[in-house]
Amino acid sequence: MKILVTYTSMTGRNEKIAKYLADYLEQKQAEVTLEQIIDTDAYELDDYNAVIVDTYTYNDGEVPDEAKDFFDDLEDVDLHRTKFAVLGSSSKAHLHFGRAVDYFTMQLNSSNGEQAADSVKIDQDPDKNDFERINRLADTVLNSLK
Template sequence: MKVLLTYTSMTGRNEKIANYLADYLKEKGADVDLEEIIDTDAFGLTDYDAVIVESYTYHDGEVPDEAQDFYEDLADVDLERTKFAVLGSSSKKHIHFGRAVDYFTMQLNSSNGEQVSDSVKIDQDPDEDDFKRVRDLGDRVLKSLK
């Protein structure tokens, strides 16, 4: 079970969540590559059994600048039904709460990925309930690979 977890984080929340999720998946036996979106080649996603994308939302409901190239490249990729899930911490204090999560979810679906979990939006710092939703997302990804 080869899983890519690619994330972007400016102030550290999504980095912390990504580390938590990667550790959880590894405990469950998955082979996880954890990397930042800026280092991720969208055309390499089909090397994985499943891909998890995690991003905050910036500006007025936009994909962060450093994730734009990856996001745009996804439009030219055929994911060949690679399983995927999307999550991200953003903030309800801003308009368009977590819209980068929606953008990635839509793009990965249009690029012929297979969504295996509802997307998870977290308001700023994750609480216990959020961590449970993160684990549930991980469980759904792993279940889809069995």
């Protein structure tokens, strides 16, 4: 099982989440590629069995600047039913909590991806319950590939 975990992180929270997720998946015998969204080529996503996007929400509910090229390229990509999941850290203090997670979920669905797990939004730094939700997301993705 080849899984891409791609992330963008401003404060380090989402990088921590992405690394945790990649380690968890590797422990479950998945072949994981971990990279920043800025280095991810949307046109190569269907080389993977599954893609997991980890993003923060910027400013007033926006996709982060460093993720916009990747996000925009998804409009022109046919994922051929590639499994995907989206998660990310944000702040419930913001009116548009985790909206970039929603945007990526919609964009990946529009690109003919197959959502393998419900999206996960994390308030600030992940706690024990959040790590359990991340584990469930990973397990659901892995089970969808069997």
